[in-house]
Amino acid sequence: MNQISRIETRPWSFDVAVPNQGYRWWYIDALSDDGQHGLTVIAFIGTVFSPWYAWSRRWGQGDPHNHVCMNVALYGSPSRWAMTDRRRGALERSRDHLRIGPSSATWDGTALTIEIEEVTAPIPSRLKGRVRVLPDAVSTRAFVLDSAGRHHWQPIAARSRVEVAFESPNLRWSGPAYFDTNGGSAPLEADFLRWDWCRAPMPDATAVLYNAERRDGTQQSLALRVTADGVVEDMEVPPPASLPRGLWGVPRPARSEDGRATLVRALTDAPFYTRSEIRTRLLGREATAVHESLELDRFAALPVQVMLPLKVPRPLR
Secondary structure, three states: OOOOOOOOOOOOOOOOOOOOOOEEEEEEEEEOOOOOOEEEEEEEEOOOOOHHHHHHHHOOOOOHHHOEEEEEEEEOOOOEEEOOOEOHHHEEEOOOEEEEOOEEEEEOOOOEEEEEEEEOOOOOOEEEEEEEEEEOOOOOOOEEOOOOOOEEEEEEEEEEEEEEEEEEOOEEEEEEEEEEEEEEOOOHHHHEEEEEEEEEEOOOEEEEEEEEEEOOOOEEEEEEEEEOOOOEEEOOOOOEEOOOOOOOOOOOOEEOOOOOOEEEEEEEEOOOEEEEEEEEEEOOEEEEEEEEEEEHHHHHOHHHHHHHHHOOOOOOO
16 A cells, blocks of 8 residues: 655645536546456546436536536456436535545545445446545646647546455455546537547556547647656657557557557447557556547437437436
8 A cells, every 4th residue: 555645735626616518527547456457437527428418418408517427437357337427416525525426535635535336337236335546646737638728637646556445346456546637618529529548557657648639620649757756747759559449440549659559458348438458668668558549429429329328327316
């Protein structure tokens, strides 16, 4: 377990304003030290991948506080998925505490503790456990992702450790973790065609890559080196590397210093989105990375919107 002093710098808050039609999410992913397990937790205000929120925006409403979610995915064996889009009454928040339905996240200055009490989909089962994220340091640098300045991203703690303890299913492990936040004042599909992202932890630094193709025809490629003390430095953008498409045909564009990357396993494979474990070369080393790719036109397509409620249910109240 990481032993860190209390982190006084606090460049993010759970009570940040979220505008109508907009969103804010806090994202954690981790892989176990033994390579057998993985985890993603995303707390949403304005559940950007919810069909219910997309329909609300189309009907001229789009209140992000009426579409909140604690998305939890477990990878390996056992694997689980929960993503319940909840109403305004399920949300409570302050600077250091966020409650979404029966689940919550609390920052105590040293660790982020996430208490999970969810129901899986599409086959209902109990998902209950605790995840503790212990950052090496907190970073203060943030980035604008679009030309109009409507979408922002901040790697909060690219170098972290995680302690995972689930009661249902029975599961315990620890490993390297990553923690960031995204926020915006417009739907993702309004300003982006697609993006891909990856993070690769190494002994002395973590590499983070973020590539976005914007709807206005411009592109952005970020390549960052995050050190153990939280400093976020620019590095040269590595050359492209090819990976096989997902089962639904979603491309997995990647980057690697030697132009080669390998798919280790698919973690999430959806009609508009993939999350994968890959092998690549960054910062002069071979590295295991978590990789994501997102296709926004696919997300907005009617057939996908009709299918999504199977994986993203919404209670009647």
